[in-house]
Amino acid sequence: MSLLRRLLRPLLRPRVVFLAAFLVALSLAAAKAALATFVSANCNYNAPTPSPNMYRDGSVTVALVARYEGYHWGGGCWNDNDVDEGPNEPLQTSSTGGEGGDCSSLTFKVWRESLNTGDGGHYQWGRLRNVHGPYAAADFKAGVGVPNATYSKADAIVMDAFASSSHIGMVYQRSTSGADQIVEAKCEACGTNIFTRTYRSDSSYGGVRRMGWTG
C-alpha cells in the first residue's frame, strides 16, 4: 500500500492532474465530435404536421430546399444552407448519417406522404426531420401505397414522377427538346438538383402520380 502511494505521489501534483484531465477530455471530445454525423447532430424525429392543402407548385418548394444539400443513401434530413455537409460518402454500402436524402425519401417528403402506407393524407415533414418513408423506388413504380398510383408517362405533369426499379425523380418542367427537367436526389457524385433527363421515354421507367393534390 505504501509502495503504491509512493509510486502515485509524483502523479498527484496539480500540474500533472490538470494535464492528464486535459488530455483525456481532449481525446474523448475529439473522438465524439469526429464520430458525430450530420444526422445525429442536427436532425429530429418530430411528428409531421398535417397539411390541409397540397398544391403541386407549393410542394415544389420543398424540393428546392433540398437542392445542393447532397445525396445520402437511406437518408432523409437536410438543412438549407446550400452546402452538402456530408460529402464524399462511400457508395451506398452503408448509411453513414450524412446530409441529404435519397431519391425515394426526397419524393416521400415532397409528396407529403404518411409512414402509414394506408394513409393518403398530406403531411409536412420538416427538412431536419430525419425520415426516409416506407417506399423504395420500385414501390413507387408499382404504385404501392394508398397515396401512389401508376400513371401514363405521356400525360405526366409537374410533380408527377418517373420511377424505375432503382430510382425515382419528379417532373419539374418539360423541355423544348422533349426531355424533362427532373428534380431528384440522384447519386453521391450527382447530389440533389434539377437535371435534364429522358426518363419519360425510357421503358425502364414508369409513370407515378401522387394522388390527392388540391390543385
Add this chain to the structure above:
Amino acid sequence: MRAIRLICWCVCGLALGVVAGLGAVAAAGSVASGSGPPDREAARIIDVGHLPPLLRVPGEAASLRFNVFCPAPGADGFDGEPCDAGGDVFVRAGTAGAFLKIPLRRTDDVADGRYVTDVPADLAASPEGFSYYAVLRNEATGASLTVPSAGAAAPQLSLPLEHAVVVDLGAHRFGSTRHADARVVAAPWGSAPGRVGLLHGPTFGPIGPSAFDVAANGDVAVLDQVNGRVERWRAGRHAGDTTVDVSGGIADMALEADGTIDVLEPTGSDARTPELRTFAPSGALRSKTPIADRTWSQLREGPQGPEVQQEPSEQWLPAARGQRLLSRTAQAAGGHPGRTLPNGRELVVFRAGISEARIAEIAGARVRRAWRLVSTTPLGEVQLAEPLGNRVVVVIRPYTDTQDEFLVLVLGARGVERSFSVDSADWAETAPLARFRLAGSSLYQLGSAPSGMHVDRFDLEVNR
C-alpha cells in the same frame, strides 16, 4: 485541502480538454455535424417552369404560361400552399422595337403553368414572330426572376411555321430495328485499360459513360467519367486514355476541331452551378467556366466554340467566342433559340404536345425551311437534329409505357427521304441528349448492355 485543489485542477483540465477537442476537430473540418454556414433565407427561393412556344403553327393560340415556385405567404412557407406570385411579360413583334408590358394573370392550371398571358393577335401574327421575356415576382417578399435571364438583351423568340413540310409518322411499329453497319467501340465494364466504368447503387443507375464524340479522323472518344478519363478508340480498337479532372457526375462532352475536349459538368467547383471544363488534348485542364442557367440539356460545338442549351431560358448560350471564355452575363446576352450551324443559321427544335416535333432552320428571325413530325405514338426527346448537306437528320424516340426505340429520319425538301429504327440499347444512363453523334454521313450511337458499352455506326447512304 490538497485533495480539493487536485479536484479543481482536474475539473479545469477536463473542461479545457473538451473545448480544445471540439475546437480542434471543427477546425480540421472533419465534423459533419452542422459546422457549415447557417440556413439561407427561405424568402430568397424563386424559380420558374416555362415551355416557350418556339415554333407555332397557324391557328395556334400564342399563350405564354409560367409556373412560379417560391414559398407560400405566411409564417410557414412550405405548408403546401402555392406562393403569392405575379409578374409581367414584355413582348414585341419580331426582334426589334419597344416591348409591350402585359401583366400575367393567375389561373388554376398548374399543369401548363399557373401564370398566363395571351400575346395580342397583332403581335403574334407578325411574320417574324414575336420576342419576349418575363419578370416574375414573389409578391410577398419581392424576390424576382427574369427569364431568359438577359431580359431585353436576349429575349426568347417564337416563330410562325407557315410552310412546314408535314411528316405523318403514323403509329410506330416497335421491333423492326436496323442492325448497325459497324461496331466501332466495344468495351466491358471495369476500370482497366480498354474497359469503361459503371456506376450502380441501390437507388440509382446503372450509369455508364455519359457522353461520346467522333473526331474528324473518325476516332471515337468516350467520356468514362467514372474512371476520370477520356478513352479513344480507332478502327474498333482501344487506342489510349487521357486522364481528365471531372467530377464523376453525368456530363456531356464535345470535341473541338483542334482536339480540345469540352466537358459539361452537372455541378461546378461551388457544388451548385454547372460548369464547362475545357481540357487540352493531353488532358491538361485549361479552364472551368460556370454556365449561365441552373440546368443544361446538351453541349455542342458551334462555329465559334461550345454552345450549351440551358434551362429555364430554353436557349442555346455560347460558352466561348473563339479562345475567349464568356462570363455568365455574357453567355446570357448571347442566347438564341436554336443551335448555331456552320453557315450561321440556327436549327430550332420544339417538341410540341405529346406526339409532335417541329424542326426549323432559321436565319434572321425567319423560318427558311421546316418540318412537322406528327405521330400517333407518343414522342420523347429529340436526341439529335443536325444538317447533312441540304437535308436534316433527326433522331427521335417514340415510346409507350412499356416500349421505346429511336427513330432515325433523314428529312429533305419533300419530307422523309430515309428512315429506320434502332434499338434504344440504353441499359446504362448517359447524359440526356448524348446518345447520338453525326460525323460525315454516318450516325453513331452510344449504347450499353449488362455486359458492357458500345458505339455503333449506321451509314446513312445519302449524298452530302
